[in-house]
Structures are given as C-alpha cells and as structure tokens.
Amino acid sequence: MSDPAPAPAPEPDGSGPPRLLERIATDIVGLRRQAEVLAVALTSGRHVVLEGPPGTGKSTLLRVVAEETGRGVVFVEGNAELTPARVVGYHDPAAVLQSGYRPESFVEGPLLTAMRQGMLLYLEEMNRVPEETLNVLITALAEGEIHVSRLGRVRADPGFRLIAAMNPFDAVGTARIGQAIYDRMCRIAIGYQDEAGERTITERVTGDRGRLVRLAVALGRATRDHPEVRTGASVRGPIDMVHIARGLCGLRGEERAGRDTLLDAALAAFSGRIRLEEGVDRTPEEVVTEILDRLLAAEAEAEADEEPSGAPPPRGRGAGQAPSHGRVLEGRDARAALRESGRRTLARRELETAHAGFAEVSPGVGRLDEAALERLLDRDPDGAAALLCDLAAATDVELRRQARRLAARVFVRLGRAGRPARRGMRRIVPLPGRPDGDLDLDRTLERAGGGLPRSADELVLRGWAGPRRALCLLLDHSGSMRGQAVAMAATAAAAVVLAAGDGVDCCVVAFHRDALVLRPPGSARPPGRVVEDVLSVRARGSTDLALALRTAARQLARAAADERAAVLLSDCLPTAGGDPLAALAGIDRVHVLGTSGLDDSVRAGTALARRGGGRYRRVEGVAELAAALTDLVGVT
C-alpha cells in the first residue's frame, strides 16, 4: 500500500480524454483502444477491471490515465492477507483504550481515503484478494458509500473510482471473482501487444535495437505458442534477455552475440518465467533452448537466402510428413485434433431420415425446441440422446450451437442420474500427523505402554478419510461413432468428471488408433466442456486398445492416488496395436463397459476385465450408463 497521493482533483472536464490520448500515443505502445475505453469509463463514473496476463502494460496504462485525469491514486496490492480491515481501516487499539471509539482513533485504510478524497483506488491482483474483503467493496461500488461499525456511514466523493487489475490465467493462489463484483464493474481485456509493439517496448526500455531485440521478442512470443508451455513469458522476458545478452557480449568481448551468449541470456531471462504444461517430461531449459535454436536456424537460413531483414518467413513444410499412428495428443494438440476431426456436418435432410423425432425437435432452420427434446428424452432416452449428438454436428450453424449448449446440460444431467446419496467410500482411519479427529484411547494407551501418554506424539487420532483414488475413462471412438455411441460416451464422460467433485481424480481419454487426452488428471475442465469435446470427436477407423491402456497408465501415474483404475467404454475388439492384455501395467483395476452384444466382444471384454482385476458390464443405453458406472467403480 502506498501513501495517498496529494489533493484530489475536480471532476475532469471535456478536454481530459483528448489530452490523455496524446500522452497515451507517446508514452504507451499499443493499447490505444483500451486506453480510450478506460478514460471514458472513468469520466462517466464507471468502475473498471483490467484483465490480462502480466507484462501487458496494465499498470503503465493506469499510471498515465491517473496522472492525466489529475486524480490521485491509492495503490493496494492484492494478496491473500488483505483483510477487510486493511482496506477499510481500523480503530487503533491504543487510542480506543485511551479515549474510546471516536472518529479520531480510526486509522483510515486506502478505500476510505480514496472514497473521501475522490481518488482512484487501484487494486492489483484482484483475484488474489479473499472473498470477504471483496465483499466490502460491493456497497462502495454500488451505492457509493459504506458503513463502518462504530464510525458510521462514509459517502464517496463523486470522483471515487475503483480500478482493479487481474491476470485471469493465473491459477495459483487465486480465487474466482463473484458475479456480484463483476456485475458492478466494466471489464477491459488487455492482451499481449503485437510483435511490432513488443519490439518498440523492448527497444524503448533497453535502448537497443536490431537483431538482439528481434531475437528476444521472437523468443518471448514463441514461448506463448509453444505446445508444451502453459504460460509464456511477458515482454519483461525479452527486455531482460536483451540486457543480459548485451552485458555478456561486453564481458566476453563479442561483437555479435553468438549462440552460447544468446542461450545464457535466454535461459536467465525465460527459464524461470515460463510454466510448462502438466506432465511434460522436459525442463523449461530444454524448451527455451529448442526455441532459440529454431530461431537461429531460421535466421541463418534467411541470411543464406539474403532475405531482407525482418522476421524469417515461414518455410515450406517439406515432403514426407506421413500421418503417424499411435500418437498421444494432449492439450493444444488434442484441441487442434478435435477441431479437425469435427468437420463433417449433417444436413437437415440426413437428420430427418435418421431420426424420427427430428422434425418435432427442430421445426425449422436454426431452431431447437428444448421442450420437445425433453419430452422425447422422457419417452425414448436413447433416441433423444442420439438425436442430440447428431444435432451437435448439424450443418445448420445456429442449430449446432444451440444443440451443443443443450447437450452439455443434458448429458451432465444423465451422468448425474446414477449418483447415489453416499459419496465415495469414506472410512474411519488413523490420521498420522494431523491434530484433528477423535482420540483413539485404546491405541494411545497401547502406544504409551499402558500408562498415560507423556507427549503429543503418543496420541493416536482417528478421523474420516476417503482413500485417494484416480480414475481414467477410456472412450473408444473407432468405427461407427454416431448417434447413440456418442451419447453413451458423452454420458460416461459427464458422470466421471462429476465424480471429480467427490475427491476422485478423474481423467478422460478418447482413442482410436491415436489417443486424445480430453481431460488430464488434476484438470479443472468442467463436465460440460468435456461433453462438448466428446461430441466433437468423430468416428475413426481402427481401434488400438493397447495404446489406450498405456495412455491411461501414463495419465494415472500423474495423479496422487492410492488406487488407480481405468474404465473402458468399448466393444473391446482391437484392430490395431498390440495385445491389450499385455498393456495393463500401471493400472490397479481395469473395468469394462461393453457396448456390443456380439459374442466375441463380450468374451474379449470379460477377459480383459478379469485380467485387469476389474469387472465387465454390458450397457445398452444411456439410461443404464451412469448406474453401471456406479456399480463398477462406485464413484458417481
């Protein structure tokens, strides 16, 4: 928290924004549109939240806006320790003891200062602030006043504004902002600058220009697009890299930074800044090295071609890229594969021939009668679920959109259907090293050798605990994956992801000859989104069960669990890859939900489940699915 800035300024007049925009044009790179919106929002009395990744110029923008509008700014750094008292203020205990609760004994917090003096309150990292502290802000935002106990009502000067900043992608130590707060603020999203903008910023800050800046900025941007990187570097990365590379060049007497110098600088600047995707085997250093080498190779190639300076042009992909089989796709690659596989769309006439209820559910182009679908669900759950899946692939763009939204709801509901009242399999167990729970007198006495325990270490406490379990759902999408088969997969996915809420770490993998990880363990991807993914998966030719099981083992290995189980929804008739019975390592139990009644299929499924230490169950429709899952693994 900084000291309050001096004297509040009057409400800015009409000349405010234009002057401000002049300053923005000279002081800030890019962000002109956002600055305009911010300036207008402030002059028209709105509160604003700036959302964007770090290093995109939120603070710089705010500082310029605040200076130009002539208002003081009170800064508050948001973190988990920011209590309501630290924002509002508190009665000084010493003063209260001396002279009781009097206004003089109240130590004003930044919120009160900003409100009384009509200043800007700048709250950084809003999503790190505890909810009860944020709730204090609600009345200040909505009514322009707050009530402080024993101090009374404090009205805000008309000039008071709250500007909050947050990085919505930051997942550690952050909380979700409630709708009540969002509803009272305008939101301005700020993204990374374009390449030219980042170069300008880097040049301005480092005073360097040319090759080094170009390489550093390209490297920074490449970290954001790299398939194995979850959070890339902000523009601060390139700035640091330029500084360090220049310094190293001086130290090592290099005219033009060589690969080693560039690599040292790049590792120092980027390896700590980037965050890799879950489960990536490589280290940040390896990723940074790979990107730098790629950039240097492109640079060398461009120089060999005597191309004019500038970013190296993308080169030809080259021949010989045969489609590889047996791939495991995760994260962005899985998303891209889903987008690609979801291409084939169904015309209304096809839908009409395939589903008797189509005309009732979609009476015209772009129309989806939800009530009609609900009625159909009551009458014929499987038919309705199959229709919904096919609607989600309609050529009709509007119908497809509505069907996907509805499907996310319907399948989550179907997936919930089998949930029993009891949750999981909790037992009373000894809780070593935890100070809560009930005393187990017998065992305590036993441990203390019959007498009274002499230290806390000898106390044995017991409490409720569920075994930690991890579950991987394997969805077979080979062959004719249409209508009902998709519906069963979507229901199963919803059911399993819902179980994640009960403390079971769940992941979902769709497979044919490749495996797509739709939801890795520990992911927060909600059931509705996973259902949408399942709906996007299209039929493919061959079935590689062994690959699926190996993928499950690998995913489950990432979860912290005592028991690792896989549930396979498939006809269990592999057409590619090795013997599935030989690919069961790393999975404690493999259960099978058989989708086909053919003798071969039942036999293969039963054998697989038996060898995997699990059970086999045949499912014939969506209505049975959730119950079957509950029966097999007791999770839903």
Place this chain on the structure above:
Amino acid sequence: MKTKAAVCWETGPDARWELEELELDPPGEHELRIRWVASGLCHSDEHLTTGDLPARLPMVGGHEGAGIVEEVGASVTKVRPGDHVVCSFLPVCGTCRWCSTGQSNLCDLGATLLQGSLPGGEFRFHARGQDLGGMCMLGTFSERSVVSEYSVVKVDDDLPLDRAVLVGCGVPTGWGSSVYAARVGPGDTVVIYGIGGVGINAVQGARHAGAANIVAVDPLPNKREKAEELGATHSVATGEEAQELVTRLTNGVLADRSIVTVGVVDAVVVEQAFNVIRKGGSVTIVGLGPIAEKTIQLSGTMLTLFQKTVQGSMFGSSNPMYDIRKMLELYRVGQVKLDELCSATYSLDDINQGYQDLRDGKNIRGVIVYDS
C-alpha cells in the same frame, strides 16, 4: 423500391466504390428479387474499377452472392420466395449450344456479363437518371438485386449463407481449374501461381485430385501459410524458386500441370508457368489481366517440340448448376474448406477498406455481410 449499393461510376487507378441509393425495379417475367445475405469481394470486381475489364458503366459491383428470394416474376418456377440461393456469375440457360453440350460455363447468355443488363437487355437499377448494370448480371454489392432466374442455384436452407457465398465464383473456379480444366491426376506435380480466392481453391482441387506435389507460389508469407494449411505440400515466394524446387522434386522431369491464378496476369508469369511444366504438360490460365494487352509471349517452337498445351479456363470449366451444389456438399463433409477461406467480413459501408485489404494482400477472401 430503394436499395443501397456500391457503384463504379468511372475507371482509373484511384477509382473507388461509391455508396449510393438506387431505385430498383420489380422483377420481370423470368426474374426474381433477392435480398443478399453475403457477397464475396472478388478480384474481378477490382478489375472493373481499374479498367482492366472494359465494362459498361455505371455498374453495381459484385458477382459472388448468396441470399434469400423475396419476390419472383410470373413465369419463374425454379424458386419461390423464401428460398435460399447462391448465384452463379455465369447464367445458364440450359438450351443454347454450349449448355446443351455440357459446357454451360460458356452459355450464350454470358454475352452481357460486362454490360450488366438482364438477358432481355433491361436494366433494373436506376440512379441519377441513368440505367445501372449489375456486375455479371447480379450486382451483389447492393442490399437487393433483381436477377435472371438463369443466374440462381437453390441451396439447402441449413447452409450458412455467409460461407456458401464463396461457391458462387472463387471456389468452383479454383477447384475446377485443377480438377476439370487442368485434369490433375493422382501422383501429379502441380504448380499454382497466386494464392488468392481462386488459387487457394486450386490447391484444394489439386489435393482432391491426388496430386503428389502441390507447389503454391505467392510472394506473401500469410498466403503461403494458408496454402500449406489447405493442402499445398510446398510453398515458395517466386517463380524462380518454384522452378528450382520442381526441378529438384521431379528429378528434372518438371511439373505435370501449372495453373495461373495471379491477380493480374502478365507475360512473365505465363512464361514461368510454361517453363515449369514437363513435355506434354499443360498451362491453365484462370486469372485476368488488361484485356488489350498480349499476356502470352512464348516460344512456339518449344510449344511444338515439347508438345505443351496452353489453355484458358472460364469458371474453372465447371458447370455452375452442378458444381455449386457439389462444392457445398463437399463443404458439408469437410472436404472443401470454406470457413478457413473467409479471412475477414465487412459491412457494405466498408467495401473500399475491403478492397484495400485485398490489394495489400491481407485477405484470402473478404466477404460483405449485410445486416438488413
């Protein structure tokens, strides 16, 4: 009734589309009125303003359109009000010598494409006391047009018209130039010069036809990238690079087919396309250039000795009534990409910006989407 339209009043290097409110006549006996939903920004309309294509002026631009039929003339039986249609920039009468022999892309009704009048010679747009033609008898840069029933193709009403619009010209022209005109076959090596609204679809066509090597030639990196995304196996910036690459790829045999779809065809690119093909290969020219200029200057002896073919192709030698629907069917099954082609949408008011972006090479295909 009144309609707002973008009109070309005069040609010249600085000529711009002027937005103007026009008077629109009701449809005649074999005509219908369309409310356009979307219109593609094709390079051919740019040729109109520059004067490369000598058309009767003033003219309402636009010949790539998809919309909804609002009113039909007394004798129209092909469509009804409410039907969704994609227009063919080539009318198809179905009875002339060309239509009846399977070359409806050469239908005699095409005679007045650049005059812009309907087949009977009438003009349905009027302003400033003058009759205005519609580009290719359509004039899709207008909120509404009256067009001949020979120009419309009814399509399923669940297709998104702002995507389907692209199959009115660029997609079948490009796709057909590979599949029909150049007769690309499995294992062929094809070189495509110019990756615009037509060239990118020539790439898609060549991929469908099973070409082993598809080399896209374009100076702009974004276009080369798009070409590779949609099926090109290689992309290069210049004709010289293409020559070198193809020589290497084919062990000196050279390419089987080359297709010229550049924005303004000149003698240089035609010669490059001629030099890049093998003995017995063919050059297919789809792009346009200044009409009076001689844009083919080749050694006739080489033509003879290597038995090469140089040919033109109108509408990719496609059959509008059949191929427009076929492209949409291929789109539906995910084999022809339309969503990826449309790189930007504009309102009619921003049409000049759209053409500026086209000149700057920013767009694969810009599309006007009407809000009316």
